Amino acid sequence: MGRNPALLLRQLIANRSKLCCSAYRLPYLPSNSPQFSNSIATSSSPITFTSFPLSKTSHFSSLPSPPCRFLSTSSGSSNIVMINTEEGFKSAFKKVQDESVPAIFYFTAVWCGPCRLISPIIGQLSEQYPHVTTYKIDIDEKDLGKTLSELNITSVPTFQFFQNGKKAAEVIGADAQLLKSTMEKLYE
Numbered sequence: 379m380g381r382n383p384a385l386l387l388r389q390l391i392a393n394r395s396k397l398c399c400s401a402y403r404l405p406y407l408p409s410n411s412p413q414f415s416n417s418i419a420t421s422s423s424p425i426t427f428t429s430f431p432l433s434k435t436s437h438f439s440s441l442p443s444p445p446c447r448f449l450s451t452s453s454g455s456s457n458i459v460m461i462n463t464e465e466g467f468k469s470a471f472k473k474v475q476d477e478s479v480p481a482i483f484y485f486t487a488v489w490c491g492p493c494r495l496i497s498p499i500i501g502q503l504s505e506q507y508p509h510v511t512t513y514k515i516d517i518d519e520k521d522l523g524k525t526l527s528e529l530n531i532t533s534v535p536t537f538q539f540f541q542n543g544k545k546a547a548e549v550i551g552a553d554a555q556l557l558k559s560t561m562e563k564l565y566e
Contacts, residue, residue, distance in 0.1 A: 456501075456504060457508055457510065457512060458484075458500070458501070458504050458512045458513075458514055459511060459513050459514065460516075461513050461514065461515045463521045463522075464522055464525050465521075467513075467515060467522060467525055468525075470483075474543065475540075477543075478542045479540075480507075480510045480511070480540065480565055481513060481539075482510060482511070482512045482513065482539055482540070482561075483513050483515060483537070484513065484536075485517055485526070485531050485534055485536040486515065487516060487518055488516065488518065489518075490534045492534075492551065493534055493535045493552070496535055496557070499557065500512060500557075510565050517534055533550050533551070535550075535552055537549040537550075541564050541565070546564055547560050547563075547564060
């Protein structure tokens with residue numbers, strides 16, 4: 379008997395505060411996995427319960443355990459720079475344009491689920507491309523409203539890729555494959 383996807387989705391939603399655990403996709407058990415069926419007879423019809431045998435508790439022993447800081451940036455050196463003010467954004471934007479340095483402006487929000495899921499991938503890509511600076515901008519910062527409207531940022535996550543002082547590409551949404559291919563195309 380396969381797992382019900384609706385039940386798994388309900389479990390993920392119920393445990394969203396524990397995103398570190400719910401971000402992993404649990405594999406479906408093979409259809410030939412051992413199961414016990416216990417029937418309880420009632421006056422109307424029998425009810426069948428299906429459970430896993432107690433002797434086979436190692437189904438999930440091969441799953442990797444999530445790192446402690448799964449959804450946050452590492453404390454080591456990084457080329458991801460947090461921007462919290464309009465002045466900080468304008469300074470970074472001017473540097474990217476004037477010095478023609480490769481950069482990504484990553485617009486995100488604390489409450490955004492897809493942003494939290496794509497965050498580890500951004501961390502990996504920033505390590506893979508150390509010459510590219512990623513500017514991480516939280517759209518909920520009070521000082522940034524005017525700047526965001528000027529840049530037409532209407533969705534998060536939004537990634538603006540700059541090369542040679544000009545915007546070369548934009549990715550809207552948490553599409554990991556598109557992010558990787560855009561970075562390969564622009565920054566290798």
